[in-house]
Every structure is written in structure tokens, then in C-alpha cells.
Amino acid sequence: MSTELVTMNIGPIHPSTHGVFRMRVTFDGETIIDAEPIIGYLHRGSEKLAEERTYTQIVTLTDRMDYTASMTNNQAYILSVEKLAGIKPAERGVWLRMIAAELQRIAAHSVAIGFLINDLGAWHTPLLYLLREREKILELFEMMCGARITNSYLRPGGVFMDAPDEFWPSLNRFLDEMPERLNDIENLLTDNEIIVSRTQNVAVLNKEDAINASITGPMLRASGVDWDLRHRNPYDFYDKVSFRRPLGTVGDNNDRYLVRLQEIRESLKIIEQCLDLIEPGPIKPEEVPFLVRPGEGDSYVPIEAPKGELGFYLVSDGGISPFRCHVRAPSLMNLTLLRDMVIGYKIADLFVTFGSVDVNMGEVDR
Amino acid sequence: MFGIGLLKGLFTTLKNLFGPVFTVQYPNKKVGLLGALKFHKKTPANFIKTQPKDFVKSLAGLHEVPEYPDQATRFRGQDFNWFEDRCTGCASCAKYCPLGIIKIETKPSVRDAKEGSSYDIDVFDIDIGRCMFCGLCVEACPFDALHMGSGFERANEKRDGLVIPVDELRTAIKTPSTWFRPQMENKNYKPKEIDAEIKDYRDIGRHEKPSDDELTERWVDER
Numbered sequence: 092m093s094t095e096l097v098t099m100n101i102g103p104i105h106p107s108t109h110g111v112f113r114m115r116v117t118f119d120g121e122t123i124i125d126a127e128p129i130i131g132y133l134h135r136g137s138e139k140l141a142e143e144r145t146y147t148q149i150v151t152l153t154d155r156m157d158y159t160a161s162m163t164n165n166q167a168y169i170l171s172v173e174k175l176a177g178i179k180p181a182e183r184g185v186w187l188r189m190i191a192a193e194l195q196r197i198a199a200h201s202v203a204i205g206f207l208i209n210d211l212g213a214w215h216t217p218l219l220y221l222l223r224e225r226e227k228i229l230e231l232f233e234m235m236c237g238a239r240i241t242n243s244y245l246r247p248g249g250v251f252m253d254a255p256d257e258f259w260p261s262l263n264r265f266l267d268e269m270p271e272r273l274n275d276i277e278n279l280l281t282d283n284e285i286i287v288s289r290t291q292n293v294a295v296l297n298k299e300d301a302i303n304a305s306i307t308g309p310m311l312r313a314s315g316v317d318w319d320l321r322h323r324n325p326y327d328f329y330d331k332v333s334f335r336r337p338l339g340t341v342g343d344n345n346d347r348y349l350v351r352l353q354e355i356r357e358s359l360k361i362i363e364q365c366l367d368l369i370e371p372g373p374i375k376p377e378e379v380p381f382l383v384r385p386g387e388g389d390s391y392v393p394i395e396a397p398k399g400e401l402g403f404y405l406v407s408d409g410g411i412s413p414f415r416c417h418v419r420a421p422s423l424m425n426l427t428l429l430r431d432m433v434i435g436y437k438i439a440d441l442f443v444t445f446g447s448v449d450v451n452m453g454e455v456d457r
Numbered sequence: 458m459f460g461i462g463l464l465k466g467l468f469t470t471l472k473n474l475f476g477p478v479f480t481v482q483y484p485n486k487k488v489g490l491l492g493a494l495k496f497h498k499k500t501p502a503n504f505i506k507t508q509p510k511d512f513v514k515s516l517a518g519l520h521e522v523p524e525y526p527d528q529a530t531r532f533r534g535q536d537f538n539w540f541e542d543r544c545t546g547c548a549s550c551a552k553y554c555p556l557g558i559i560k561i562e563t564k565p566s567v568r569d570a571k572e573g574s575s576y577d578i579d580v581f582d583i584d585i586g587r588c589m590f591c592g593l594c595v596e597a598c599p600f601d602a603l604h605m606g607s608g609f610e611r612a613n614e615k616r617d618g619l620v621i622p623v624d625e626l627r628t629a630i631k632t633p634s635t636w637f638r639p640q641m642e643n644k645n646y647k648p649k650e651i652d653a654e655i656k657d658y659r660d661i662g663r664h665e666k667p668s669d670d671e672l673t674e675r676w677v678d679e680r
Contacts, residue, residue: 148555151591216470223479230529237531237605237636243591251596255531255642279469282462381553381597
């Protein structure tokens with residue numbers, strides 16, 4: 092039976108689009124024929140704003156790019172500034188920001204998994220289980236730096252303040268509780284027949300397409316490519332810790348969910364190793380001034396953010412603010428294959444696929 | 458077998474149903490008799506005499522008392538704390554603010570021009586309607602005069618009400634947060650406790666050299 096094609100706008104204000112994202116989708120009945128992502132609704136001009144702010148002030152802008160993973164944004168930016176200005180960071184500061192980054196990875200993956208399950212129609216029960224764990228991490232961040240989302244914790248050369256005394260027992264308690272909670276989540280979701288039948292073999296992304304589209308992060312690893320910048324190109328002290336890299340086999344929505352869940356466990360292991368290796372000492376070298384003034388040059392340091400490869404390309408002309416700042420945003424790159432992934436599937440799979448890609452519109456549009 | 462996964466999930470939900478409650482009730486929580494007595498610090502007889510209606514409510518567990526969520530001491534709150542005695546009007550805070558929301562106007566002081574008080578401050582307005590509470594102004598202050606506050610209940614109907622004028626900064630009760638002030642953390646200061654009240658700048662201390670005492674000594678010597 093032939094039906095008439097229907098073109099429909101989904102978004103920009105829609106609860107399933109994780110922000111202000113719009114898709115112009117053409118349907119044949121319930122089957123998707125074409126999907127065109129339209130972005131730019133949350134553009135705030137962060138890159139341009141960075142050109143008239145000092146290097147320390149830009150840290151506050153990076154918080155607001157991927158607002159579910161502020162610490163890793165700060166880390167990527169600070170690493171780039173340190174390379175540009177030739178600053179050697181203090182050891183304890185580096186360990187502290189590794190702990191912060193791994194905690195942030197757990198929080199970001201919790202949000203990703205929770206909203207993926209939410210998009211499947213499990214109204215808020217699994218999401219709230221995961222947000223409860225995230226809440227504990229946010230409380231740890233509040234102890235560390237006084238803010239929960241917009242941290243601004245890192246500074247060129249390390250962090251601005253040592254973690255307080257009450258932070259360490261709280262962190263240990265969190266590390267003790269979290270594996271049990273993850274078992275709960277696995278019992279709740281992994282074997283659930285509805286979730287398995289809705290996500291397995293849906294929106295399959297094969298290795299070649301993923302690599303050709305320069306997709307990074309858990310999405311690439313779910314397709315079976317062993318590419319983790321913490322392992323391939325160690326920054327900070329990631330070469331001193333050991334961790335496994337979970338890989339998917341098929342590259343469908345279920346694999347993307349499983350890879351993220353296993354990465355949370357690996358992050359917990361990394362934090363435990365950091366706790367063994369961290370030693371008292373200065374958190375920031377004394378000689379780093381408040382107003383960093385690097386020489387002429389440019390720098391780019393990619394890191395493994397929760398969503399993929401994140402890097403800040405900074406060009407300096409010797410002044411107190413960068414001449415140009417460009418962000419390599421993983422969300423934007425990972426979004427490029429959405430059209431190819433959803434064609435041929437049903438309308439309900441569209442939102443699940445979009446959730447499994449785990450984009451953050453604040454980072455896509457910047 | 459189809460359905461095992463669903464049952465496992467339901468069992469997990471059931472287990473969590475009887476666990477401790479994670480949600481915090483804000484701004485009021487409902488308490489029973491014991492909670493009400495603890496909050497009002499009264500004996501049962503006294504409680505019946507003074508608040509008979511509340512007593513009946515508390516028997517049913519419906520008496521409402523205010524509840525504040527736990528707050529870290531470094532929490533960057535909305536009300537800025539400012540010590541005029543220490544401020545020299547150098548405007549470092551205004552320069553380092555990424556958004557330029559601090560407005561300072563100074564004039565040369567008519568008082569004896571000793572170190573640290575050679576300028577009088579006419580205007581020191583902080584527009585917290587545009588503030589993002591990054592705390593860089595506090596980090597930049599070389600004299601520990603500006604502190605982040607610890608409050609978070611400053612909703613207002615007008616934008617003008619979100620500008621903290623200098624008079625309010627002068628007269629406000631000081632409950633500074635310990636953000637970027639390690640000397641207060643060392644003193645185990647908790648902003649929300651009543652006996653931790655800060656009266657003037659001497660209670661705050663300095664986080665770098667010279668300390669308060671050293672500064673005073675130097676001034677005395679020069680005279």
C-alpha cells in the first residue's frame with residue numbers, strides 16, 4: 092500500500108531532544124525516510140567571547156559548554172593553556188583534577204544512561220536511580236569547589252584550592268557504595284526484555300563509518316574500535332594508572348548503553364588508584380601568575396571527555412587573551428551520523444538513537 | 458525465559474522501596490512530636506501550653522518546621538560579604554570579573570592617609586542578576602576584603618532588587634563562605650552556625666602574608 096510522505100519538525104522545544112535541537116524528519120507511515128538535524132538554537136558565541144577575556148576568565152566559559160561535564164571541559168582547556176604557556180603543573184593538582192575528571196565522567200555517563208532509558212519510555216524510575224548517584228558526586232564537587240555544575244575548579248598549573256578534609260571520607264564512602272548501586276542498575280536494566288528488544292540491532296553503526304565520520308568516545312568504542320585517548324595519548328597522569336577499555340561488538344544502541352555502564356566501573360577503579368598515588372604537596376606552582384601571558388604560538392591537547400575527544404585549539408599573539416579559540420566538540424561530531432543511523436527505523440527508535448548518541452546541545456552550538 | 462529480567466528489575470525496585478529516603482523536603486518538612494520538640498527546644502508541657510494547635514498537628518506528624526539542605530562551607534552563595542575597613546578601592550575585583558558587573562566609585566580619603574584606607578568608597582554595587590558566581594573577584598582581592606556569601610534565597614520580583622548596593626554590603630550580617638579563604642577552613646568555621654558569627658574583619662584573618670597583626674604593627678611603628 093502506498094502512502095503519502097509526511098514531513099514533520101521535531102523540536103526545537105521537545106522533551107526528548109535533550110535541549111533545543113530540531114529534526115526535520117520525513118516519514119512513510121511510521122518508517123523514517125529522511126532526517127535532517129538543524130542546530131544553532133543555543134549558540135552563545137563562546138569562542139568569540141573567549142577572545143576578549145583573560146586565560147583564567149575563560150575557564151568560566153568552558154563550564155557552560157557541556158554542562159553535564161564541566162570538570163573535563165576545564166581540564167581540556169587548562170591542558171591547552173599549560174602547553175601554550177609552558178607551565179609545569181604541580182603533582183598534587185594533577186592528581187586532584189584526575190579524580191575530579193573521573194567523578195565527572197561517572198556523573199555524565201549516569202545522565203546519559205538515565206535519559207537514554209527515559210527516552211525508551213521508562214518514566215523516570217531508572218533515571219532517578221542514576222540521578223541519585225550523580226547527586227552524591229555533585230555534593231563532592233560542592234565540597235571541593237563550592238559549585239555543583241559550573242565548577243571553575245581548575246587553574247593553569249593545577250587547581251585553585253586543595254580538597255577539604257571532609258572530602259576524602261565522603262569520597263571513600265561513595266566508592267564503597269557505588270559498585271552496589273551499579274549492580275542495582277544492571278539488575279534493573281541490562282536483562283530487561285523490553286529494553287533488550289527495543290535497543291538490540293537498532294541503529295547499527297559499523298566500524299568503518301564511525302572512523303570515517305571521526306566519531307569518538309563511547310560511541311566509537313561501542314562499534315568495536317579500541318580508541319581511548321587516556322590510553323593512546325596519555326595526558327595528565329593517565330599513564331600511571333591501569334584500566335580496561337570496554338568495547339562493543341555490534342555498535343547498536345544496546346552496546347552504547349553497555350559500554351557506558353562498564354566505563355563507570357573503570358572510572359571507579361581509576362579513582363581508587365589515584366587515591367593510592369596522591370601525595371601531599373603544593374596544588375599549584377607558586378610562580379604561575381593570575382594573569383597568564385603566553386608567548387606567540389598555538390596549542391591543541393585532545394582529552395577523552397565523557398562524550399569523546401574534546402580539545403581547545405588556542406592561538407596566542409602574546410597578549411593576555413587568546414587571539415583565537417576553537418573548540419573541537421565531540422557532541423557536534425557524534426551528531427553528524429544521526430541521519431544515516433536512523434533511516435529505515437521507526438519513529439520511536441529515533442529518540443532512543445538520539446539518546447544513545449548522548450549529545451549536549453550546549454556543546455554542539457557553544 | 459522471557460520475563461526473568463523484568464522480575465529481577467521489579468525486585469530491585471522493591472528493595473529500594475524500603476531503603477532510606479534520599480529526598481530532602483525544602484523549605485519545610487513535616488515532623489512528629491519528637492521532631493517538633495527538638496526543633497523548638499521545649500518540654501512537652503511547655504509546648505502544649507504555648508502552641509496547642511501545633512501540638513495536635515505534631516501528634517499526626519503534620520507539624521511543619523523549616524528545613525535547610527546540607528551545604529558545603531565552600532558553597533559560593535549569592536550575598537557577597539564585604540569588609541569596608543579592609544577595602545582600599547583598588548578595583549581588582551572589578552577588573553577580574555569576567556562579566557564586569559562590579560561598579561566601584563572612589564574618592565581620595567579625608568581621613569589620615571594610612572596604608573589601606575587612602576580612598577573612600579562611594580559606590581560598590583554588585584549586580585548579582587548577571588553574576589555567575591565564579592568567585593574570581595574573591596580570588597583577585599589582595600586584602601581579603603571581599604568574600605562570597607553563603608545564602609541562596611534572594612529571589613526578587615524586579616531586576617533592580619538584584620543589585621546589592623554598598624549600604625546593604627555595609628550593614629549585612631556577615632556569613633561568608635570559605636571559598637578561597639583557607640584560613641577560615643583551618644579555624645573550622647561553618648557559615649550556617651549561629652555561634653560562628655563574624656563581627657568584623659579581624660575575625661576573618663588573612664590567607665597570605667602579612668597577617669592582620671603584622672599589618673597593625675607596621676602601622677603603629679610608622680606613626
